[in-house]
Structure formats: structure tokens, C-alpha cells
Amino acid sequence: MQEKPFRNDGYAKVTGRAAYADDYSISGMLHMVPVYADYVAAKNLAVDYSEALKVPGCVRVFTAKDVPGSNVFGQIEKDYPIIASDRVRSWGDVCALVVAETRKAALEAATKVSITADPVRAVLTIEEALKDNAPVVPSYGKSNIVVEHKLRHGNPDQAFDSCELILEEEFETQAIEQGYMEPESALCVPRHDGVIEIYGSMQHPFSTRRFTAALLGEPLSNIEVYTIAVGGGFGGKDDNAAAVCARAALGARLLKRPVKLTYSREWSFRETYKRHPYKLSYKVGFTSEGLVKAVKAKMYADSGPYLSVTPWVTWRSTAQCFGPYSVENIHADVYGVATNNIFCGAMRGFGAPQVNFSVEQIMDIAAHTLGIHPLGMRRMNMVKQGSETVTGQILDDHTVSLEEVMNKVVHAIGYRKKYEKCTFGKSENDELYGIGLAISYRGSSLGAEGMDFCSAIINGQFDGSILLETGIHENGQGSESVMMLILADELGVNLDRIRYRRSSTSSIPDSGTTVATRGTIMGGSAVVTAVRKFRELLSFHLAERLRCKPEEVTYHDDKIWGLNFAYSLTWEEAMRELYLQQVTPYAFGTYQAPPVSWDDTTGQGNAYFTYVYSCQAVELTVKKSTGKITLKNVVAGHDIGKAVNRAMVLGQMYGGITQGAGMALMEEFRMEEGKVVTDNFDTYKIPRMTDMPEMTGIIIENSDPHSLTGAKGIGEPALELIAPAIANAVYNATGIRSKKMPITIDPEDLNE
């Protein structure tokens, strides 16, 4: 494991030299800005831009009519309007694009674009959307229910009869903005050979290429998307970031000049998809000892007008519908519902935080009701080695370490002793104290939600240096550095021999999105696959020089060794030898995720090939006089298989916890009548330095047999369980249950 923090972009980032999309400019570059309509739902959209064209410097205004290809696209359903035509389905729809010689001129011209349409009835809540007479929002299908998942395991209806305690609880979660610090931006440059080059702030170059090719009506090979520094994504820089690139590309193609489109924070908040707000209801039956016997769950997720990845988000909620617990009898029904709110899509956590917020509170409620310790309650019900999950998967082919993880966190924070000090609403002074925790498991990578494979290329140079490239995208999380560390380790070379090659969509095969905490597990495994091939090639050609058989050649200490270390070659010598033999030291490796399975009708199958096990505990105080909640201490433990870059793993934990704490305590993306009211960080508040306590991360390493490096991942597990831990701690401090986020305590309720 790398103890000292390693980042191949550290120097560039502390000196301000790392160039993000808006930092690029090129001579002859034009500026584009989007124009929105002040409608939430409307038809007969008409755009008049004659006045805009009169603004000095304005070059062109594009509408859907100018699109050579398809103006709509999407990852699952092709329904998202890159430029809207005829219909407006949300306040974030882009209706025209203004291009001018300067940004200032473009901004001014945009104010002169006049947009008219005939408003139609907008659907703004899940309840309204489900009514029989509700207008149908999506452009496809006949209903506002855009996706429906079922899980059927055992027979809860019957099992409820024998339960000692039956809880019926409802929970509600809010829309959340990913809040990456860099707003979307793209620079698109027409190349002399007809290719459009894209330098964009996107999470997924290949998705960007698909959106752009669709809009332009051109083959994928006509578009080359480059990886550059990206200022965060957290799931949020896929569809819209791709659309931003596609729009600039449209301008570049039609005007035959470079075009830059940089978003203001307000546009970014207005247009881009959010975390799905959920309404969840649970009926859970327990034995008097606290064993969960039966569960019935129903969830509704507001998808907004466009589908994006709603089916996948809600699928994860289905597969993980009752937290990390084994339940013999469980039924769940999960629905994605269309409305005219700003649409929802991927955000770090992806359908799990909403479920965990509910389930981890239900476990505490039951424990309190039955007079059982919350830890004992969890220990009794949690998945263990060989357990069956709610999807009928037997967890016997990797280390199921949930109990170990929970024990470590409980021990580190001193949970048992501190739990005794919880005030439950009663204290002599103004301060109430609570400690709370939550546990989770998270299926790694995509699971049965998608195609899962990834490539890596090792390109040895004849002077002994090595180029590495993978299909995993650097969003700021440090994935390039992790891939380099894995290569250095597997090849036994010094890190300074390796350079990560800035990849483009034309240089490496599509390896899927860098999402679902799959970067390290999939990319790392692809690197290992490539290394194995690379070593085989080298061993074959170098064995003679090393006076041994190819299978006896070893790689370590920055050299290549023969049997018993009698002979060795430096990398410079080895690469020179290959050159003389006219052999190219090059290897391409692809890693396919182990098989998973899923039966849509029953929601049963091996949903994920492995799981990350997690526990987070938090201490907090609540002021009786004001209701103010202050976090005091957080301890997080995660079994991530193996840590490759320790400091970065911890950074992922702390960052995830902070985003989760934001969701729990302050963040709420609000709309009024479908129009965004929280459109910048003054109204949409995310945690600041003073909102966060000191945190401790515990890395637990049970090497995973499904990952060629043993490493799983940490991006999303870090975020998905601090909110219920906080909710439980708030209850333990105040005696008040918070079934809705963000959690607020009204001091009036405390004094009753």
C-alpha cells in the first residue's frame, strides 16, 4: 500500500497549472450561451431570435431546427432534449443556443431571444403524477410510472402473523445537487481532418461522444473527446455535461470555428439532474428477540420528465431494499415516477442513501421498542459469511466482514460507554448529547444493471519508460494515480518510470462509465490483466538473456530477474533487447466483471459479484434553546478489500461523509411551481469547514477474490450511511425521530 500520498497531478493542482475546460482557449474561438424558457410545461414552443442577431458580435442562434442529427438523446431512453423543440417539460430545458465573438456579446444577445409557448398543466409531485387524470409527462410511454421493480422473497403477509412487533414507518428524502465545484464547460475544436475535438468537463468521455454523435448525426469516430482535469462530478457530470459538449460541438461543426460553452453556477443548478427524492414506506415485523421476520417495502422516486438512469438508480434501491440484513420474507415494489420537476439522475450513492436512511432508523426504532441494544439488534440480523441476501444471493465467495467492521468502529469511538450518556431529550443544561451509528453493504460496480468491462494498455518504450492508459476516467478522485500505483506494484518498477497517457475516446475502447465505485476494481483489474500479458511477452523474449526459462523470470526492485537472481536486466537493457529483437513491448488487457444474474419478475439473483461492508458512527450535540445540531466526531470503517493509495482512500471517506452530512442536515434542492429557487451556493448550502468535525477513517482490508488487485472501492460506500447515523444520534440526543431530510429540530418540540 502507498503510505505517502501519491498524485500524478498534485504539482499541477497546487500551482494552478492544472487546466480545466474553461481554462483552455484557442484563437478564433467563439462563445456560446444557452437560453432557457420561463416555462415548466408547455407546448408549441416558438423561438424568435431576430433581435438577438442584431447585437454586435452575435454570430448565430441555434434552435432544434438546426440540428443535423437527433435533438433528443439519453443513456437508456432517447428522451432528453439537448435542444428542446415544440415541447417544454421542465424549467431546465434549453431552447436555443446563442453564439457570439465574446461571452459578453453572447450573454447580451441571449437576453434578446424571445421564447413563447402555450403552457400546459404541470405535474409537480409524485402524488399528482400517479392520479388517473394526470397529464402524461414523458415523451414515450403512456403513464407517469416510468419504471417498476419488484422483489419477491418468501411470504411476508403470512409471516407478519407470527410477529411480536410490527412497525409501519414512512420516510421522505429530498432532491440533492451534486455540487461539484467546477461548473460544466466545453471547448470544441474542428480539426483539419473533419474530426471535432472536445475538451470538456465531463465524467464520461464515451457518453459525451455518444450524445455528440447523436446530435450531429455523425459516426462516433468523427468525435474525439479528451480527458482533461475535471473539477468533480459525483455522478453529476454525465448526461448534462455531455449535452454541454454536444451543444458546443454543434456550434463548432456548423460554424467551422472553435466554440466554448462555459456554464454559470445558476445554469448548472437550473439544468442538471439531481439525486432522486424518494418517498418510502416500510412494514416490518420482528420477533420479540428482535429478529426481522417479514418486510414489505414500497418506494417512489421522482425522476422528473427525463428518464436518465432512473431505472438503474431504482434497481439498486430494489436489490438493496432492506440494508445489509438477511430477511426470510420480503417483498418490495419500487417505482420511478415522471413529473415536471428538474430531472434526476446519477449521484454518488445511487439509490442506496434513501433506503439506508429508512432502514437504519427502523432498526433503531425496533431496538428501542423491544428494549434491545441497537448493536445487538444489528448483529442478530446482519449478513454474515454464508448468509442469504434479500435477492437470494449466498454470500460465500468473499469475506463477509460486516460484523468485524462494526466492531472496529464501535471500539474506536467507544460506542457502548458513550451510548449510556445519550440524553434522549433530558438534560440539566442547554446541551443534549447523542451518539448513533449505521451499517451498510454496497454491491460493487454495476451489478446486474449493466455491461461491465474495462480495458488497459501498457506501452513500453525502448528507453525503459512505460506508458499506461485505461478506460477509467479521472474525475478528480485520483484514479490515474491508483492505476499507476497498481502497475508499479505488479511490474515491480519505480513509479517514476511510468507516465499515465492522457487518453481520448479514439485511443482506448469504451470501458463504460467511471461510476458505481467501479474505477479501482475494474480499472485495476484491467491493469493487472494487461500486466500479465506484458510480462508473458517480456519473459518469452528475455529468458535467453537471463539464462532461464520464461516462467522463471521475475519482476521486482525495478529490474527483471533470472532464476535465483543470478542474472538481471535493467529496464533500459531489457527494452533495448526487445528493440533488437524487433518486438513491440505492448500489451492490451480487458477485464470482464464476474457474472451476475437477475430475474426481473421476482427480483431474485446474484445482484453483485462482491460487496463493500461499512459502518459509520457519529457523536453530536443539540442545543435545547435553538435546536441547532453540531457534529462532534465521526468514525468510519469500510472493508474495501485493499487500499492502494491510503491517503486518497481516507480522502474519499471524509469527502463522502461530508456530502452525506450535508444531505442529512442542510442540503435541499428546492423548486417552487417547478422553478428552481436554490440556484447557487448562497441558497443551496453545502457543508463548510466549520460544519464538519474531526473524522477518523478505518481501512479494513479483506482482499477480494473477485478483484485482481484485491481492492474493491470506496467512492460511494463513504456517502451512503452517515445520514441515518446522524438521524439515530439526533434521536438519542433528543428523543425525536426525523423521518425526513434535511433533519431539523424545532426547539418547541424539545420543551414539551
Added chain:
Amino acid sequence: MNSITINGKEYTIGEDQLEMSLLNFLRENLIMTGTKNGCEKGVCGSCTVTADNRAVRSCRMSMEKMAGKQIITIEGMEYPDGTLHPIQQGFIDAGAIQCGFCTPGMVMSAYALLLANPEPSREEIRKAMRGNLCRCTGYQQIVDAVELAAKRIKEEHLSVTAGCLA
């Protein structure tokens, strides 16, 4: 004629530039793109630079207001020979960098803090830098970085002054 000193170099401010924000002047006129635009509303801190040794949000500062001031930007922090300022080195060594978009603003806020208070406690660091948002790191390692830099400056008798002024 109005002028402004940026990283030790003097620039004249044209009449037509008086209303421009310092952020746009830096990014568009000087092509110093290290200073970032995260909100253009004075609430995220990505655009932080120092003006006469105090941290300011360059997106909210007009060139007119900044006239006559000594500005240090992220580009002015390292030494002419490429050695990093101890704060910059601290960010690398504490693992305080992820996407890096907040990093220039963070470094500049930390710089203003250490000029005013060479040995801040963790609490004081958090208070002084609360105007700088970071969505990636959860701040823990950023606080570590500033603490580490302060410690090194003290123990190794390093100068706090920005590299461009050395």
C-alpha cells in the same frame, strides 16, 4: 492612470477595465487561469487571492476597488526556481487534493491566514477558511495540510512570503 500589482508585477488598469472583476481581469486579460470561478457570487472561495495580504474573493472585487493594491494569486506562490511554497507542499503531502478545483483558493486563504497567524489551531484554521468550499475532501486533510505547513515553516525556519516576492 490606475495600476495594480499582481505577483510583484505592475499592470495599468484601462478606463474600460475599471468595472471588470479582478477574477475576469486575471483569467481573461492576463490568462492567469489558476484562479477559478465556482459561483461568481462571492460564496464559494474558488476565486480567492490576497490583496495587501488579506484574502479576498476576486469575483466580487472590481478593478477600480483593487487599484493600487498588491495582489498575490496562486501563480505567485511558488518560488522562481519552481520550488513549492510550504503551503503548496503541505497540500500535496497531506493528501489534501482531489479534483483540485478548490485548491488554488484554499492555498490563498491559507496564505492569508498564516501571514496573520503563523501558528493557528485546527479550530482557527477551520474558522479562517470557512469561506472556501470543497466538495471532494471533507476538509479534514486540508486542515492537516495547513497545520503541516505552519509546523514546517516554524521548525525549518522557512519564509511565509509568497515565492514571487522572495
